[in-house]
Amino acid sequence: MSVTKEILYIKGDQNVEVKSQDVTLGDLVSMECAQEHVLSKVKSLKFLKIPDQGKHRYVVSILKMIECIHKEYPNLEIQNVGATDIIVTYEGTKQKNRVWEACQVTLVVITCFIGAAFAIMAFNNDSGVPEIFEQIYEQFMGKKAAGFNILELTYSIGLGLGIIIFFNHFGKKKFTVDPTPIEVEMSLYENDIQTTLIAQSSRRGQELDVGKTNSNGSHRS
Amino acid sequence: MWVKQIVMALIGLSAGSIVAGGLFGFVVSLGIVSDFADRTGTANRIGLYEDAVAVGGILGNLALLYEFPLTMFSPFLGLFGIFSGVFVGCWALALAEVLNVFPIFLRRINVTKGIGFVILGIAVGKVLGASVYFFFGW
Numbered sequence: 001m002s003v004t005k006e007i008l009y010i011k012g013d014q015n016v017e018v019k020s021q022d023v024t025l026g027d028l029v030s031m032e033c034a035q036e037h038v039l040s041k042v043k044s045l046k047f048l049k050i051p052d053q054g055k056h057r058y059v060v061s062i063l064k065m066i067e068c069i070h071k072e073y074p075n076l077e078i079q080n081v082g083a084t085d086i087i088v089t090y091e092g093t094k095q096k097n098r099v100w101e102a103c104q105v106t107l108v109v110i111t112c113f114i115g116a117a118f119a120i121m122a123f124n125n126d127s128g129v130p131e132i133f134e135q136i137y138e139q140f141m142g143k144k145a146a147g148f149n150i151l152e153l154t155y156s157i158g159l160g161l162g163i164i165i166f167f168n169h170f171g172k173k174k175f176t177v178d179p180t181p182i183e184v185e186m187s188l189y190e191n192d193i194q195t196t197l198i199a200q201s202s203r204r205g206q207e208l209d210v211g212k213t214n215s216n217g218s219h220r221s
Numbered sequence: 222m223w224v225k226q227i228v229m230a231l232i233g234l235s236a237g238s239i240v241a242g243g244l245f246g247f248v249v250s251l252g253i254v255s256d257f258a259d260r261t262g263t264a265n266r267i268g269l270y271e272d273a274v275a276v277g278g279i280l281g282n283l284a285l286l287y288e289f290p291l292t293m294f295s296p297f298l299g300l301f302g303i304f305s306g307v308f309v310g311c312w313a314l315a316l317a318e319v320l321n322v323f324p325i326f327l328r329r330i331n332v333t334k335g336i337g338f339v340i341l342g343i344a345v346g347k348v349l350g351a352s353v354y355f356f357f358g359w
Contacts (some may be wrong), residue, residue, distance in 0.1 A: 105262040112273035115308025117281025151233045158237020160279045186255040
């Protein structure tokens, strides 16, 4: 079933989560082709069968997908404009336990709260902030400070302002459209994880690539 | 007189905001909070975690500078200890991670297996060190 020289564009994210055990090409990458019927046919091509309902993770080379398409359409020209290695994750059918998740969130919130409180206390103490304030006050006013003064007050206000400006939001209210620092850090971290997964799987020869017959993904623990 | 007050107010404000930027930038770029979010699979709650860090920083600073009496929270003293311990423990290792201590050392001494034991050793060492520090009152 040869077709005229058409170009099929495919674009995949580096990280894909699949919901069903029968994985089609359309689940893994988005694609575009001038011929509507080719597009819908290619999208529904079966690519991967997840053996059981446990958690599975595969690293798939885009070449394997191109090979799969070429089996059906040998004359189709395929242009990949996305990732070259794709991590496919199947989380299993088990529902996430909401109570457990709420517990985890609470624990992380408490750790962040107390940890941040401890960090600023340790910093103030370590760098002797109260002593510095005492000395500045004495140099300015020519007498010892009786109790707390303007320095502690404005320092505390400045600290609060600095934190909120740094994090770029408070509660639901965001000050600019930029992502927050932890969101940026999180996406960097996820990138690192993905790069590592691809490198590990190709080092162990587990990547689903052309010229290999293996089809067993790594079991996720 | 009020000129001096204004200058001191400026000092306080600037000091506070710069310290906030420095310290919390440090905490964030060490990736402690994003690690927590990743381990628990709750990356969608990052906003909440950031709020917790912000509120914790503000209240912790007030509590230390103004020496607020916190006697009503005395039953939770142990809680404060354990959570600040967890945070500092993660901080210490995150710092080592950011500075690439592990990859460099493991590569130098040609260790590829048993990295888990290396981490365990670090953890036990930290606990022992902290215990000795507090026990002998160094």
